[in-house]
Every structure is written in C-alpha cells, then in structure tokens.
Amino acid sequence: MPIRIPNRLPARAQLEAEGVMVLNERTANRQDIRPMRIGLLNLMPNKIRTETQIARLIGATPLQVEMTLIRIGSHVSRNTEESHLIDFYRTFQEVKDEKFDGFIITGAPIEKLAFEDVxxxxxxQEVFEWTRTNVHSLFNICWGAMAAAYHFHGVPKHELETKAFGVYRHRNLVPTSPYLAGFSDDFSIPVSRWTEMRAAEIKAAPGLELLMESDITGPCLISEEEGNRLYIFNHIEYDSTSLKEEYDRDIANGTPIDVPHNYYPADDPTMPPSNRWRSHAHLLFGNWINRMYQTTHYDLAEIGHAKED
Structure with missing residues (x-):
C-alpha cells in the first residue's frame, strides 16, 4: 500500500513524479484496513522539502501509511508560508490526545544553542514525555536525536571546532539488529552538523545501543528498547542536492565553509554530486516501519497501556 497524505500537499506532485505510490483520500477511506499512523514533528525551516524527504521514505512500504504533519505551537516559522502551515499542519496541542504507531522528530538548525536556550x-520536553504513553515507536533525527538523548538520558552534546560536512563512511556495528536488516558492513551517509555526541557517554547511558559509527564523525545511529526509540545524528533522509544547497547558500552569504567531504566527484563543486546513500535510507525507514508493524497494537487506544512483546 502507498502513503496517504493530503491531496493538495505540495509533496504529492514530486512523489508521484518519482513513482512513489501516493493514495488519495477517497481511495484510502474505501479500504478496509487500519493504516500505520505516523506523525512528523517538523522542526526544519524548509518544511516542504523535509515533508517530501520523509514522505518518500515512509511511502516505500507495502503497508498503508498515514502521515500527520505536526508543528510546535509556541514557535513562529519564518521560512514557510503561514497558509501552508494552516492548511496542512496541526499543532502539538491539537494532537496530544491522539495515539500514533510511529512519531518522527526532525532536526533543526540550532545546534550551537544550549538545549535550555531553545x-x-x-x-x-512535553512532546518527549507525551511519547511515552501516546507513541509506540519514536524516531529522532539529527538535532532532534541529540535533544531526545539529552532529555531521556542526560547525554550532552559537544561543539565541534569545524563543521562535520559531507558524505562519510559508516560501519554496521550490530548486523543482527532488526533496524539494520539488509545493511552492508559499511555505507555512506550525509553529515551536516556543528555538534556531536560521544560514544563513551552514549554507552554509559542505560538502555542505549550504538548501531552505526563513523571513524571520522563518530556515533550515528542508536536504538533503545524503551519506547522503541531510534536516534540518528546524521541526515540519511537528505536529497542528492541537499548538501550542495547548504554549500551554495554559505558561499553566497560569505560564510567560511569547506567543500563537502567525499560529495562531489573529484571534490569539484562544478560537477553534479552522486547519491550513495539512497538505498540505505530506504532500508532504514523500511526496517523501522516493519518493526513497528510487527510490535504495535491493532487498537491504537491500547498504545501506552501495556508493554508490547
């Protein structure tokens, strides 16, 4: 089954052009099936691009998936038209009485701020606590992953001397993890951040298991049995041109920035970059949804009331 999103969402046209199966609302309502319900708390400034990136990955599954777009009600977006937010987003306060099989919290370009200064x-923090009882499986991305690890375990983030920026080789540390089924022993993932979390501090936190790591940029993916949580510090969801757009923006603004590591052929920014992470992005999200489907309750109302096997 395809992904179910609003008929007028801008991401629909892009996904259909890529061949992603997108279900219209009328057809979805006719099907006698309970879709997997996934909420996306989108903290990124370019919300439409992030919606498309995530929808592309959760739509590549044989299950019917319903994606609900959610925003922080106390924050005013400066980069997305208010009409788009009104038409397609609900605030957290509007969904807090509902249950979700899966919930995704994205990154945000505020890495250098202390968490408490955001x-x-x-x-x-209210969202994180709410997921304990209203979400079966929580997937945190980049700054969202660091914020979650800090909230749930007190793991600190550390500022880097220079930005980790480019495409880096990562190692599969736990091939038997259900989240890494089908993964190669090593693989490439885009990285774009000014901060890091350190392996020793992650391993010292009870319940956290380090699944992916780079020799250069450090920990990447963590799993946790409680809350069926995933934390990924890098941007496996990125489009082929996402790093290019960040690089071009910084060059145009006069911001000092190195050419993204191992991204352009021969490190030549005039050449089109190659995508070497797309298949593993689909694997990771597909494995997450498969694991969620196998362990969640059929009755959404039961989420949070009993510990699943």
Missing part, C-alpha cells in the same frame, strides 16, 4: 524547549 525558545520551544519546554514544549519539546
């Missing part, structure tokens, strides 16, 4: 930190 204007919506209190509301985000």
């Amino acid at each position: 204007t919506y930190w209190e509301e985000l």
